[in-house]
Amino acid sequence: MTDINIDDSAFASLKDKVVIVTGGSSGIGLGTVKLLLATGAKVVIGDLNPPPQELLDDHGQSVKFLQLDVTHWKSLVALFKQAKEAYGPIDHVFANAGITGKANFFDDTTDENGDPIEPKYSTIDINLTSVMNTVKLAIFYMKQQKDGGSIVMAASASSFQRFSNVDYTTAKHGVLGLLRGLTPLLHPRLPIRLNAIAPSWTDTNLTPRPILEAAGATFQTPHAVARSVAFFMSSGGDSARHGQLIFSHDGKYREIEEGMLEMVKVLLEPLEGGGASNLEIMEGLKKLFAQGKIQMPPAA
Ligand SMILES: NC(=O)c1ccc[n+]([C@@H]2O[C@H](COP(=O)([O-])OP(=O)(O)OC[C@H]3O[C@@H](n4cnc5c(N)ncnc54)[C@H](O)[C@@H]3O)[C@@H](O)[C@H]2O)c1
DSSP states (O other): OEOOOOOGGGGGGGGOOOOEEEETTTTTHHHHHHHHHTTTOOOEEESSSSSOOOHHHTTTEEEEEEEOOOTTEEEHHHHHHHHOOOOEEEEEEEEEEOOOOOOTTTTOOOOOTTTBBBOOOHHHIIIIHHHHHHHHHHHHHHHSSTTTTEEEEEOOOSSOOOOHHHHHHHHHHHHHHHHHHGGGGGGGTTEEEEEEEEEBBBSTTTTTTTHHHHHOOOBOOHHHHHHHHHHHHHHOOOGGOOOOOEEETTTTTEEEEEHHHHHHOOOOOOOTTTTSSSSHHHHHHHHHHTSSSSSSSSSS
């Protein structure tokens, strides 16, 4: 667990880089698009809704918008193809589009037979499955590029807490799972870095501000969160960050994934009277991978 001071001068390395941002028309996505454009990056936005017209007017050559629903695979494919056709290799992707929870586990509505109705899982479709698809496409393109690229995903402070926005929390835990599952398979085996952001309350269309203020919440700006996204994108080379999660709160930043994994090691210490511990088995799998006896590294 490390508190991070973000130095904006590092963002200069993003000049002329090509970046795809899903959900880039509002909130954290829009804040990121503005920050990237200010550094001289070229940005392609994929969103259900258009960004503010003045953004398109002010940055005509450097920004493109494709109206799409991230839950449609073919639309996502078109987004990547159009970005590449317009600007060349895709350097960074921000898988950000998201909505709040929709499923109600305590709704007693029944159908014509008196049977309970299946909840709607659009939050899982948008906040998790579509993030997985965006990451899958990013890997497809970045694998073909000499310099690879980097991916940032929108997780949340609900990725690792009890938070009763149930399907939202489930999806965001899934994003953390995606980070953990893919981390051993990318950098340095492939020139692709994957990281995620975990913002605390941020002033966007997603957050019910009056309720949260009554609970004592303060709100950081989308720009503050955008800085953590740009930080990951620009932290390549010797300072390459990979497999990390930056929690942001009130415009302050902390990397928390490395610390959480250390805690997990403590939790998994051998159980009295048990067989080989889970940690020992992981070490065994690592040895088998090093000997070429299994294809997938179990951990980085
Ligand atoms: N606001 C917060 O406090 C907060 C905290 C943690 C994480 N996040 C995450 O940040 C991300 C951005 O959310 P935000 O707070 O900026 O909200 P927002 O509502 O301001 O922006 C979300 C954007 O995603 C787009 N979008 C939604 N569904 C889409 C779809 N199916 N296809 C294409 N675009 C779609 C919306 O049109 C919108 O432009 C989300 O993943 C959210 O879960 C937000």
